[in-house]
Amino acid sequence: MSGTMPSAQQLAEAAALLEAGQIVAFPTETVYGLGADAENPEAIARIYAAKGRPSSHPVIVHVVDGADLSYWASEVPAEAERLIAAFWPGPLTLILKRAAHVPAAVAGGQDTVGLRCPSHPVAQALLSRFRRGRGGIAAPSANKFGQVSPTTAQHVRDEFGEGVFVLEGDGVDVGIESTIVDLSRLDQGVGPVLLRPGAITREMLAKVLGVMPALPDAAAPRVSGSLKAHYAPHTPLAMLDAAGLATQLATLNAQARVAWLGWTEVKDPRVTHVAAPASAEAYAHALYRTLRRLDREHYQYLFVEAVPADGAWDGVRDRLQRAAAAFNG
């Protein structure tokens, strides 16, 4: 990680804006966030308004490295302590029971709170200046509701214009949103639940927890990413194998222009082949940037080669399935 780092003056300005109840976009190691003071319901309302997001959707509270979690959560179970020791600062969000004084507005009215300690140095620098490190920054991904998350400052400006203050920073390396684990119902006998897969995989969590986190059930806290039409590019997207692509191409006319994000070579003049990265990490890193670029190139379809079935690909597969689901009715 090197290159762009905001000046001390820009960081001070961003912290002052947050303290005044305004919103500020900032880089994290996953995607850019659109931040506001987590203890100021009016500031949180500004995030919802800017994003065009329903206010029933909870947002993640970002905290500085070493923050006292008992301030934010009414209970910090041993499972949380273990995951924090293993993965914070880093791309993991924990859902815990919310402390009574934390505004319900950050949790979309639920009795829980999502907590994340990002590893990105700009996020940490901002968190340590904002309220001298004692505050929390509520921040969803810095995109309009239903769009793919931004991985560059330019993506943020493309969506919000110059009206939103944007801190810049290289090192938005992960490229997809944090893994979310619900630990809020342990006292009801419900073990850890993986609400959203990400760079920290189910297997990595299982190694630390000693149990495989369950997949969400109907009673699990709501996650807006689980709505259809989340993470969606504008161009219709489908995931298929090379044989499925051939079947699709047979239905299209000679003028059709489609993009194929995959590993298998396709010899058809209508197809623009976009080489897919080999590792899940590299694929995730490039995914949203690639979807935004291909969207601007106005293909009739984005065809994506089915990604490997193993756990390392769960995060990428989840985002692609949601993007595809947006066009399946």
Ligand code: TXA
């Ligand atoms: O990597 C990330 O997590 C990025 C960066 C900016 O930190 N943030 C992000 O935020 O992806 P957002 O709002 O786009 O997604 C947050 C997810 C939502 O699906 C939301 O429902 C869930 O976290 N969430 C937040 N607080 C929650 C809570 N108390 N209970 C259940 N789900 C919660």
Ligand code: MG
């Ligand atoms: Mg989001």
